[in-house]
Amino acid sequence: MATSQFVSSITALQMMANTMQEQQRELEIHRQQINYVERSNVDVQVDRRFNTVSIADVADPLGGFFLDGDDADTFIDQADEIFEKGTFPMVDCYKIVAYSYVDALV
Helix, strand or coil, X not given: XXXXXXXXXXXXXXXXXXXXXXXXXXXXXXXXXXXXXXXXXXXXXXXXXXXXXXXEECCCCCCEEEEEHHHHHHHHHHHHHHHCCCCCCHHHHHHHHHHHHHHHHC
């Protein structure tokens, strides 16, 4: 009986360690995405009142993305989901979500 409890405890600890490693990896990826957006000379603006998102290339006035409607709602929902984890301020959550758009610009 004690052996099975010991094995169960080890299994639970291994699962916790794996979860913590995954969370650390996710945090590192998010930090890299934030840094990439910040270095890319891009301005990310979110207007929740009008449900719009602007991802503008500062160097190229014609470059960038403008999201509204369902696209903006999805962008904002993704940022909210990241924000609710309590790790990053909202401005960084916007950068994390904007990463894929910025990557397409560069």
